[in-house]
Amino acid sequence: MIQLAQPRGVGALQRWFFERVTSGEAAADGADERLVLGGVLPPRARVDIYRNAYVARLLECLADDYPAVAHALGASVFETTCRDFVASHPPTSASLNFYGAPFAEFCRTRAQRLDAGFVPELARLEWALVEAIHADAETILESSALADVGENEWPSLRLIVSPALRVLRCDYPVHRYYQAFVEDEAPGAPERESSGVAVCRRGEDVWRFGLTPPWLGLLESLRDGAPLAEALAAFEAMASERDASLLQQTFGEWVAAGFFAGITLD
Amino acid sequence: MTNSTTASRISSASSASAIPELAIGVGLRSQHYDTILGQRPAVDWFEVLSDNYMHTRGRPLAFLDRITARYPVALHGVGLSIGSVDPLDTAYLEELRALRERTGAAWVSDHIAWTGVNGKYGHDLYPVPFTEECLRHIARRVHQVQDFLEAPLVLENPSTYLEFDGSTLSEPEFIRALLEETGAALLLDVNNVYVNSVNHAFDARAYLRSLPMDRVVQLHVAGHSVVSARGPRGEDATHLIDTHAGPVASEVWALFEQAVRLGARAPVLLEWDADIPPFELVHREALRARVHIERACGGSERSRGASRLQPSAGGAP
Numbered sequence: 001m002i003q004l005a006q007p008r009g010v011g012a013l014q015r016w017f018f019e020r021v022t023s024g025e026a027a028a029d030g031a032d033e034r035l036v037l038g039g040v041l042p043p044r045a046r047v048d049i050y051r052n053a054y055v056a057r058l059l060e061c062l063a064d065d066y067p068a069v070a071h072a073l074g075a076s077v078f079e080t081t082c083r084d085f086v087a088s089h090p091p092t093s094a095s096l097n098f099y100g101a102p103f104a105e106f107c108r109t110r111a112q113r114l115d116a117g118f119v120p121e122l123a124r125l126e127w128a129l130v131e132a133i134h135a136d137a138e139t140i141l142e143s144s145a146l147a148d149v150g151e152n153e154w155p156s157l158r159l160i161v162s163p164a165l166r167v168l169r170c171d172y173p174v175h176r177y178y179q180a181f182v183e184d185e186a187p188g189a190p191e192r193e194s195s196g197v198a199v200c201r202r203g204e205d206v207w208r209f210g211l212t213p214p215w216l217g218l219l220e221s222l223r224d225g226a227p228l229a230e231a232l233a234a235f236e237a238m239a240s241e242r243d244a245s246l247l248q249q250t251f252g253e254w255v256a257a258g259f260f261a262g263i264t265l266d
Numbered sequence: 267m268t269n270s271t272t273a274s275r276i277s278s279a280s281s282a283s284a285i286p287e288l289a290i291g292v293g294l295r296s297q298h299y300d301t302i303l304g305q306r307p308a309v310d311w312f313e314v315l316s317d318n319y320m321h322t323r324g325r326p327l328a329f330l331d332r333i334t335a336r337y338p339v340a341l342h343g344v345g346l347s348i349g350s351v352d353p354l355d356t357a358y359l360e361e362l363r364a365l366r367e368r369t370g371a372a373w374v375s376d377h378i379a380w381t382g383v384n385g386k387y388g389h390d391l392y393p394v395p396f397t398e399e400c401l402r403h404i405a406r407r408v409h410q411v412q413d414f415l416e417a418p419l420v421l422e423n424p425s426t427y428l429e430f431d432g433s434t435l436s437e438p439e440f441i442r443a444l445l446e447e448t449g450a451a452l453l454l455d456v457n458n459v460y461v462n463s464v465n466h467a468f469d470a471r472a473y474l475r476s477l478p479m480d481r482v483v484q485l486h487v488a489g490h491s492v493v494s495a496r497g498p499r500g501e502d503a504t505h506l507i508d509t510h511a512g513p514v515a516s517e518v519w520a521l522f523e524q525a526v527r528l529g530a531r532a533p534v535l536l537e538w539d540a541d542i543p544p545f546e547l548v549h550r551e552a553l554r555a556r557v558h559i560e561r562a563c564g565g566s567e568r569s570r571g572a573s574r575l576q577p578s579a580g581g582a583p
Binding site for chain 2: 058091092098135
């Protein structure tokens with residue numbers, strides 16, 4: 001930060017104006033004394049243009065980040081929820097890229113009032129997509145790197161996950177709900193059902209994978225730093241024959257989607 | 267107040283620019299990535315909204331890298347908050363400098379405005395009072411930014427919906443003094459001049475005549491929205507909002523012609539940010555500037571018996 005002496009008149013004026021613009025009430029007290037009178041609009045109406053724009057911009061930001069939540073809640077409840085969020089979360093960054101980060105937790109605290117228990121988890125998924133978009137995913141593990149690992153090194157091999165990978169364990173099938181939403185199927189509220197979902201980005205493409213429990217367990221183990229051999233042994237112990245038969249193909253898809261950034265050998 | 271060495275840096279930076287005068291550009295928007303990268307339209311240059319490519323290490327930069335490999339760009343920001351009394355954000359400046367280096371941008375611009383105070387951000391461009399105190403405050407900060415960026419800053423006249431009481435300078439007087447004091451250059455947004463002239467009831471043509479056109483390094487045109495309203499006593503309170511939506515109004519093109527006649531020979535950029543149509547339509551609207559440039563230059567240049575106009579040609583490689 002570069003600190004200069006504050007110009008007192010300008011500072012007082014900015015603090016007064018910013019309070020008027022960002023306060024929840026239709027407060028324009030002092031406008032007649034501080035603004036030029038005359039012209040096409042009265043002072044309060046002029047302040048209101050900025051007040052309305054402040055809220056509209058933040059609502060638009062949340063609507064961009066959470067379209068499936070908006071569908072799940074319906075337009076009216078979503079807007080009310082967003083307005084309450086905006087009122088309690090003034091932006092503290094020059095960028096709006098991460099303004100919506102606390103929205104999933106905000107929804108969780110209101111889940112009962114929203115009568116939609118799955119919405120906070122859906123919001124987590126949508127936020128994971130935003131994070132994947134902005135994360136650094138420059139370094140990617142190529143499958144050829146695994147081919148170079150010697151047989152005696154496999155037991156100690158660990159995978160380094162990409163900074164763009166997010167793995168979510170959910171109490172609702174939010175991946176299935178989201179998929180139906182993007183396919184314009186207008187999904188209804190789902191019943192409880194344990195599920196998992198992984199989100200990652202490689203280059204310009206963002207990938208989303210639904211995960212059944214064995215796959216979720218495997219990916220969580222790898223993310224948490226377990227040796228590959230150990231994670232695979234745990235997977236095989238709980239996987240069905242069909243899941244086990246898909247291991248090589250699925251692992252290849254994860255590598256291709258950029259889940260991993262590299263390997264380490266102890 | 268004393269002028270700084272930045273004035274000399276302006277001319278050298280301008281001459282080194284990869285964007286020729288009166289080249290016609292379009293504001294880069296993510297909705298158009300596929301068209302731009304897939305069809306490689308013949309656009310002279312793009313203006314990149316710098317804030318959209320800061321605070322990210324991800325996909326926006328991946329797209330931007332591919333676009334800047336093919337087209338010249340300039341950076342245009344909304345988050346510098348040059349008028350705020352909060353300390354200048356050096357982390358923001360560092361990211362901005364890194365983005366300029368990454369993109370090879372011809373210049374970096376932002377608005378004569380502030381966006382927040384006390385560590386809170388309104389994400390809007392708020393008006394400044396046109397006082398000597400505010401002028402000195404902003405000038406000091408412009409110097410600091412220019413020293414940090416090691417390049418002149420380009421400042422845009424903003425659209426506003428209110429004016430603070432107590433101003434001792436007019437808006438063009440304030441801008442002229444700021445540019446003279448700092449050596450910064452001007453991004454003249456013609457739509458903003460028109461919007462403000464309606465909202466604050468001043469003569470837009472007189473406003474343009476008061477500006478130092480030799481300091482203009484870029485021109486903006488855009489659409490705006492007309493809001494019909496009634497005042498408290500039932501009087502007409504129709505006003506304009508700078509929405510960057512829709513085609514450029516004929517009144518704005520007329521002011522644009524006047525700016526060119528007055529000597530503003532700078533790259534032209536169309537901003538379109540709301541209800542964004544397909545790229546072809548936006549580009550076609552931007553190219554309307556050629557007709558107005560020719561009309562403006564035809565009058566003034568013929569009278570001098572020579573033409574300075576170099577119509578933009580060629581587009582992207």
